[in-house]
Amino acid sequence: MPTVKTRIAPSPTGDPHVGTAYIALFNRCFAQQHGGKFLLRIEDTDQQRSTSKSEQEILDALAWLGLSWDEGVGVGGDHGPYRQSERADIYRDHIEILLEKGSAFPCFCSAQRLDEVRHAQMAAKQTPGYDGHCLSLDHAERQRKIQSGEPYVIRMVVPDQGECHFTDLLRGEVTIQWAQVDMQVLMKSDGLPTYHFANVVDDHLMGITHVIRGEEWINSVPKHVLLYEYFGWDTPVFCHMPLLRNPDKSKLSKRKNPTSINYYRDMGYLPEAVVNYLGLMGWSMPGGEEKFSLTDMSSAFDILRVSLGGPIFDVEKLDWLNGRYLREELSDEEFASRYLQWANKGNRLGRIVPLVQPRVEKFSDVIGLGAQFLDGLVAIDAARFEHKNLSAEQSIKILQFSLWRLEGLQVWSREQIEETLLDLAERMDLKIRDFLFPVFIGISGSAVSTSVMDSLSILGLDLSRARLRHAITVLGGVSKKLSKSLEKEYQALGNRTAD
Ligand code: GLU
Numbered sequence: 001m002p003t004v005k006t007r008i009a010p011s012p013t014g015d016p017h018v019g020t021a022y023i024a025l026f027n028r029c030f031a032q033q034h035g036g037k038f039l040l041r042i043e044d045t046d047q048q049r050s051t052s053k054s055e056q057e058i059l060d061a062l063a064w065l066g067l068s069w070d071e072g073v074g075v076g077g078d079h080g081p082y083r084q085s086e087r088a089d090i091y092r093d094h095i096e097i098l099l100e101k102g103s104a105f106p107c108f109c110s111a112q113r114l115d116e117v118r119h120a121q122m123a124a125k126q127t128p129g130y131d132g133h134c135l136s137l138d139h140a141e142r143q144r145k146i147q148s149g150e151p152y153v154i155r156m157v158v159p160d161q162g163e164c165h166f167t168d169l170l171r172g173e174v175t176i177q178w179a180q181v182d183m184q185v186l187m188k189s190d191g192l193p194t195y196h197f198a199n200v201v202d203d204h205l206m207g208i209t210h211v212i213r214g215e216e217w218i219n220s221v222p223k224h225v226l227l228y229e230y231f232g233w234d235t236p237v238f239c240h241m242p243l244l245r246n247p248d249k250s251k252l253s254k255r256k257n258p259t260s261i262n263y264y265r266d267m268g269y270l271p272e273a274v275v276n277y278l279g280l281m282g283w284s285m286p287g288g289e290e291k292f293s294l295t296d297m298s299s300a301f302d303i304l305r306v307s308l309g310g311p312i313f314d315v316e317k318l319d320w321l322n323g324r325y326l327r328e329e330l331s332d333e334e335f336a337s338r339y340l341q342w343a344n345k346g347n348r349l350g351r352i353v354p355l356v357q358p359r360v361e362k363f364s365d366v367i368g369l370g371a372q373f374l375d376g377l378v379a380i381d382a383a384r385f386e387h388k389n390l391s392a393e394q395s396i397k398i399l400q401f402s403l404w405r406l407e408g409l410q411v412w413s414r415e416q417i418e419e420t421l422l423d424l425a426e427r428m429d430l431k432i433r434d435f436l437f438p439v440f441i442g443i444s445g446s447a448v449s450t451s452v453m454d455s456l457s458i459l460g461l462d463l464s465r466a467r468l469r470h471a472i473t474v475l476g477g478v479s480k481k482l483s484k485s486l487e488k489e490y491q492a493l494g495n496r497t498a499d
Pocket of ligand 1: 008009
């Protein structure tokens with residue numbers, strides 16, 4: 001038996017997600033329990049959506065939680081590079097192997113043709129998928145098209161009949177009809193691989209023995225199994241973990257629950273409590289204890305104790321657990337020093353001084369003015385938003401649009417925040433003063449306070465987002481229907497970067 005090796009393979013396309021930490025935790029525990037290794041690879045083949053900011057935030061968030069890895073980005077190892085964007089040659093060599101074997105083929109179909117095929121299939125109530133058109137081209141025809149510079153992708157050959165059987169560690173044997181499996185694009189016309197191809201090649205070359213990942217990937221396994229077979233490689237063991245859910249059982253989403261690890265860090269949760277809480281997602285200690293350390297979890301770990309019922313990520317339960325850590329695990333000195341460490345993250349206290357100092361007459365005024373920077377959600381009610389020029393609906397719109405704008409910022413700086421919000425006010429045809437009023441209340445809780453731009457910049461995106469959302473809720477919230485119409489209106493406004 002080769003040494004156990006597991007991995008986490010995040011795509012750096014957004015905030016560091018609690019789901020990534022959850023999967024990383026189980027992979028790490030599994031590897032440790034087997035005396036194996038845990039690897040981190042960055043899957044950044046989607047060049048449009050991947051950013052180095054997101055990559056850094058994911059690495060920082062996992063490090064904050066103490067979920068360190070033995071091999072991979074930032075650590076090194078014998079199987080690098082560990083960023084897929086730096087492995088293009090490897091994928092090109094491997095696609096050649098499949099082309100030569102006839103297990104993959106170039107496809108020249110235009111987007112328009114694929115659309116037409118899809119529509120016809122849907123009208124005929126068939127599973128939409130590639131119809132195999134370019135499979136029938138002979139070698140000479142393919143060469144002619146390639147030489148004449150026609151753009152093409154590479155697809156994998158997939159049987160159109162029969163069943164794919166594979167074993168999932170938690171589910172036992174799984175059967176999927178090949179007819180349900182699309183002839184997946186393996187390489188895009190720009191010569192870069194898709195997730196499925198790069199993922200399989202890397203898992204093999206990096207010696208991954210156990211693929212433990214979210215349930216959303218289970219339907220992709222047939223494609224992966226087939227690729228292993230085409231290459232003549234052993235398949236790893238597959239294990240699909242149940243997805244985290246909102247308390248209403250829907251898939252965990254940031255509309256209903258904060259999903260960014262940064263939010264939990266900035267709200268003042270302890271990393272050890274967050275990790276402990278993630279360990280309770282679908283898993284339990286043999287003795288049923290609810291409070292346990294990462295070391296306890298690793299030594300008592302058994303993946304077969306994962307239960308498939310969707311684990312609920314419930315912030316109230318996390319609050320309860322975090323409270324226990326704060327009360328039971330920290331001495332007075334530790335509490336004080338960890339609190340100060342949190343309060344002064346990124347020199348926050350230093351940044352607050354120039355905002356507070358010009359507005360106070362005595363030290364006892366400081367806490368009142370500075371409290372908003374060290375608070376979680378601010379205490380507000382709908383009455384606070386009353387304004388002679390703005391209805392509640394308009395305030396909701398301003399808050400929602402501001403939120404979308406701020407979420408799109410690549411750099412979280414006072415200048416960028418100010419520019420984007422002033423631009424939005426202009427596009428909404430509102431006076432700056434009126435526009436800023438609900439944002440002010442939502443962020444600071446009061447209209448007499450330090451500049452809202454400074455508040456936003458010091459609070460950071462995650463707390464700002466939570467407060468703006470809270471303000472929207474206080475004002476009555478946004479239904480799905482309203483959200484759709486707001487989205488349309490928002491799109492129509494355009495934005496600076498797109499202009
Ligand atoms: N890049 C994929 C993701 O972020 C990895 C999925 C997998 O583990 O295979 O979800």
